[in-house]
Amino acid sequence: MDYFLLLPEGCVCDILSFTSPKDVVIASAISRGFNSVAEFDVIWENFLPDDYEDINSRYVSPRISPSKRQLYFSLCDFPVLMDGGKLSFSLDKKTGKKCFMISARELAISWGVDTPWYWEWISHPDSRFSEVAHLKGVSWLDIRGTIGTQILSKRTKYVVYLVFKLAKDHDGLEIANACIRFVNRVSDKEAEERASVVSLVGKRVRRRKCNVKRPRKRVDGWMEIELGNFINDTGDDGDVEARLMEITRLHGKGGLIVQGIEFKPE
Incomplete structure (x- = not known):
């Protein structure tokens, strides 16, 4: 009964x-x-x-x-677009926690503004945003995305991802570093010192004394690579910044297509 x-x-x-x-x-x-x-x-x-x-x-x-x-x-x-198409919002189906993706246009990309010989802004049929960033060629790769903790779900562990695709002629993206920091509490230098090693290509990369994070394919057809994670407790920690960088090995890099940086509850 x-x-x-x-x-x-x-x-x-x-x-x-x-x-x-x-x-x-x-x-x-x-x-x-x-x-x-x-x-x-x-x-x-x-x-x-x-x-x-x-x-x-x-x-x-x-x-x-x-x-x-x-x-x-x-x-x-x-997901729905908000703030003039600069940000997308959705909910995690199991928990109802908030998810946000910052569009590529709202990221701080070194050499990404007014330098079309390094980066170009194009439309992409699979993107939720009107534009994506296409890396044509640089030696210094540095991409940052910042969001305020007050708009995220409280008492929640967030994992941050770079959402991207690779062009057929991609090059130099085998190794990079990634880190997360609370802007008001952790300096750039401190974050760089504890950065993790990631690879934007699917094949295994051998590195001594560290594990290399590799990308995975999403259900929407894009790839994502984990940049790090953090705990959003009460939402009063100010801004949190996610960063992908390759600023020590200054070889050529190209063929990266960036849709955005996504903050998702674990």
């Missing part, structure tokens, strides 16, 4: 509101008592970010859905 059918709907809603989106889906599949209220707005509104209305006001095109449940899953499956 499904004893949850005997409970008042309000009581069942309260129970589900204290769980997670994943738990609601599972519970509704195994109990008719839960399934009868699993689509109520009062439940799914609880899983939307507290500052959702503010975020919604910054959308390029406001997202309209007939129910809070449909809105939730829409934001999980289809």
Whole structure:
């Protein structure tokens, strides 16, 4: 017997509101008592970010859905552009935590502005943004993305990724360094000293005394390489910066196509 059918709907809603989106889906599949209220707005509104209305006001095109449940899953499956197309926003489907990607145009890319012989700005059919950055050729590679911790989900561990593709004629991208720092607490030098080693190509790279992080393919067809992670506790740590760099081995590098830097809950 499904004893949850005997409970008042309000009581069942309260129970589900204290769980997670994943738990609601599972519970509704195994109990008719839960399934009868699993689509109520009062439940799914609880899983939307507290500052959702503010975020919604910054959308390029406001997202309209007939129910809070449909809105939730829409934001999980289809990221929306905000702040004039400079930033994209989505939700992690299992937890409802906030995800953001900073567009390539909003990144600090050395030699990326007004130097078309080094970097060019092009459209790409697979990009969520209007432009991506295409590296034609440099010896000094340095890409930074910064976001305010106050807009991220609190009490959450975030992992940061460079989202990219490689042109067929890519070169010199086998080894680079990556680091994360809280801008107000950690200096550039300190971050560089503890940077991890990454490779933007898929093949294995041998390096003594360190593990080399390699990229993986995303469901959207792009590649991502982990730049690092951090804990966002109360959202009052100011700006956090993610950085990819190759500024010591000054050989030629080219063929990198950057869509952005993404901050995702672990």
